[in-house]
Amino acid sequence: xxxxxxxxxxxxxxxxxxxxxxxxxxxxxxxxxxxxxxxxxxxxxxxxxxxxxxxxxxxxxxxxxxxxxxxxxxxxxxxxxxxxxxxxxxxxxxxxxxxxxxxxxxxxxx
Numbered sequence: 001x002x003x004x005x006x007x008x009x010x011x012x013x014x015x016x017x018x019x020x021x022x023x024x025x026x027x028x029x030x031x032x033x034x035x036x037x038x039x040x041x042x043x044x045x046x047x048x049x050x051x052x053x054x055x056x057x058x059x060x061x062x063x064x065x066x067x068x069x070x071x072x073x074x075x076x077x078x079x080x081x082x083x084x085x086x087x088x089x090x091x092x093x094x095x096x097x098x099x100x101x102x103x104x105x106x107x108x109x110x
Contacts, residue, residue, distance in 0.1 A: 033093060038062065045069070047079060048088065048098055055094045062094075068101040 013022065032039065038061040045066055046054060055063055069077040088096040 033061065038093075040064070042100065043102070044100075048081075048083060048096060051096050052088075052090050055090050055096065060094065063096050064100040065096065065098060066100050066102045067098050070101065070103045070105065072105060072107050 013020070039059060040062040041058075041060050042064040043066065044051065044054075044063055048065065048067075051063055051065055054060070065079075067079045067082045071077055083098045085099045088098060090096060
């Protein structure tokens, strides 16, 4: 839908001292998936459980959360429960691939 079609739906609202309840229904301006484009994020410091909501809220088609996060040569900050290496379907067009590693070495051992 062209942007000028959206501009035609403008309405003026004047608010004084009274409480006003306004409901605004949003419409998608573009559908990248229909045009062959998919969104993703390969650097997520979120748990798998958090991502089930995040991928839908941010409309991310594929995500690669950092399940392994190596911060020193002696220890790491891995997620507590790492699922098996297979896609986790959140919706028909949204999935999580739970295998990703970030090597961010801040200090060596000793």
